[in-house]
Amino acid sequence: MASDTKRRISVLGSTGSIGTSTVSLLRDIKDQIQVRALVGGRNAALLAEQARELGAEWAVLHDERHYDELKDRLAGTPTKVAAGRKAVLEAAALETDWAMAAITGAAGLEPALEAARHGKALALANKEALVCAGDIMLRVVREAGCELLPVDSEHNAIAQSLAGARMEEVEKIILTASGGPFRNATLAEMAQATPAQALKHPTWSMGAKISIDSASMANKGLEIIEAARLFNVTGEQIGVLVHPQSVVHGLVSYKDGSFIAQMGAADMRIPISHALAWPERMATSCARLDLAKVGQLDFEPADEGRFRPLALAREVLAAGGVAPTVFSAANEVAVEAFLKERIRFLGIGEVIAGALDAMEANPSPQSLDDVLHWDSRGRTLAEGVVRQLEGRA
Numbered sequence: 001m002a003s004d005t006k007r008r009i010s011v012l013g014s015t016g017s018i019g020t021s022t023v024s025l026l027r028d029i030k031d032q033i034q035v036r037a038l039v040g041g042r043n044a045a046l047l048a049e050q051a052r053e054l055g056a057e058w059a060v061l062h063d064e065r066h067y068d069e070l071k072d073r074l075a076g077t078p079t080k081v082a083a084g085r086k087a088v089l090e091a092a093a094l095e096t097d098w099a100m101a102a103i104t105g106a107a108g109l110e111p112a113l114e115a116a117r118h119g120k121a122l123a124l125a126n127k128e129a130l131v132c133a134g135d136i137m138l139r140v141v142r143e144a145g146c147e148l149l150p151v152d153s154e155h156n157a158i159a160q161s162l163a164g165a166r167m168e169e170v171e172k173i174i175l176t177a178s179g180g181p182f183r184n185a186t187l188a189e190m191a192q193a194t195p196a197q198a199l200k201h202p203t204w205s206m207g208a209k210i211s212i213d214s215a216s217m218a219n220k221g222l223e224i225i226e227a228a229r230l231f232n233v234t235g236e237q238i239g240v241l242v243h244p245q246s247v248v249h250g251l252v253s254y255k256d257g258s259f260i261a262q263m264g265a266a267d268m269r270i271p272i273s274h275a276l277a278w279p280e281r282m283a284t285s286c287a288r289l290d291l292a293k294v295g296q297l298d299f300e301p302a303d304e305g306r307f308r309p310l311a312l313a314r315e316v317l318a319a320g321g322v323a324p325t326v327f328s329a330a331n332e333v334a335v336e337a338f339l340k341e342r343i344r345f346l347g348i349g350e351v352i353a354g355a356l357d358a359m360e361a362n363p364s365p366q367s368l369d370d371v372l373h374w375d376s377r378g379r380t381l382a383e384g385v386v387r388q389l390e391g392r393a
């Protein structure tokens with residue numbers, strides 16, 4: 001195929017869990033694509049290997065300390081190399097037909113916005129971007145005429161279950177949750193949970209931050225807000241159902257009593273491939289679901305009492321303004337503090353609640369600067385609560 005007919009593709013966060021799954025799918029269609037940019041944080045070795053394999057035009061790292069290593073590893077190849085925050089944003093702003101936004105947390109917001117401004121389709125894994133800057137993100141996408149494709153497994157499932165529907169026919173959107181490693185734990189057991197226990201997700205293999213979010217169910221809270229933004233529904237229209245097998249990823253209930261659900265193996269290459277091939281479907285070698293082997297599918301209500309971040313997420317969605325921005329920022333600070341063993345596991349909920357309580361105001365963000373200001377404020381407030389908790393320990 002001639003180079004000018006190839007699909008131009010970038011992957012932001014290519015060295016992470018979603019990024020490597022995306023790259024593995026791109027490998028199979030290598031002759032049909034032109035990789036414009038692969039962006040990572042600090043993993044120069046993996047980024048260089050990916051760039052060589054896919055013949056990427058640019059390989060860019062956020063962390064400038066690894067620039068020399070990346071340059072050495074890509075010496076003699078046509079791939080151009082850069083590092084630093086500005087370089088990440090420039091790489092994200094390259095024209096594409098499809099870009100994957102898979103940088104974790106609020107750090108991924110501005111690159112995702114750049115990719116939407118300069119791309120035909122944005123596959124969005126970075127849920128925190130939609131949570132902290134929902135209206136701004138949706139406005140940029142709309143004004144740029146960019147197609148926003150949900151990658152988060154539940155939201156991708158819901159998008160598939162909504163195919164052909166009119167929203168006035170929809171009664172409820174239901175997100176499934178694995179329940180995480182502490183689904184059956186008591187509060188006393190959760191209070192003693194170690195990072196190693198919390199990182200041990202029962203069904204999915206993911207990056208550290210989202211694994212801790214799954215354990216605290218802050219992930220499901222972020223996903224409720226993400227669903228409200230993506231599908232333009234209220235918090236009351238979004239249900240959460242704990243489903244430990246992670247086979248049913250999301251459901252839509254309709255006003256005639258029908259439920260449409262999407263099922264599949266717990267493998268993120270399936271929703272990523274759906275976004276990559278959209279509006280068509282592509283063949284993948286992902287394991288097929290063997291329902292006879294699964295045997296039984298269980299569902300139970302979510303316990304918002306034990307999983308405080310989940311209850312707080314519903315509150316901030318109802319409150320609106322910059323409360324979701326502060327929720328997400330405080331959660332990021334809390335997760336890092338827990339992983340560094342500065343706070344206990346249940347401290348995550350305390351840090352989020354403390355930061356929200358300390359907000360001086362809750363304005364509607366009018367600009368990206370407003371969001372960045374409140375993201376930073378949320379981090380400062382959260383760090384204050386972390387210090388108080390450390391003082392008590």
Ligand SMILES: NC(=O)C1=CN([C@@H]2O[C@H](COP(=O)(O)OP(=O)(O)OC[C@H]3O[C@@H](n4cnc5c(N)ncnc54)[C@H](OP(=O)(O)O)[C@@H]3O)[C@@H](O)[C@H]2O)C=CC1
Nearest residue numbers: 013015016017018040041042043062103107125126206207
């Ligand atoms: N993993 C999953 O299955 C799912 C993930 N998601 C969402 O997708 C996003 C990514 O998750 P996941 O892949 O698990 O995370 P990982 O931690 O595995 O990967 C994060 C990626 O972002 C890069 N990165 C980190 N900080 C920066 C920065 N400041 N600038 C540029 N790149 C940076 C990392 O680079 P490096 O490693 O080189 O430092 C890495 O490539 C999250 O928002 C998550 O909530 C959603 C659904 C499922």
Ligand SMILES: CC(=O)[C@@H](O)[C@H](O)COP(=O)(O)O
Nearest residue numbers: 152153177178179180214219
């Ligand atoms: C794979 C994916 O989409 C994750 O967000 C997953 O849902 C996390 O598992 P929990 O359901 O335990 O949060």
Ligand SMILES: [Mn+2]
Nearest residue numbers: 152153154223
């Ligand atoms: Mn999910």
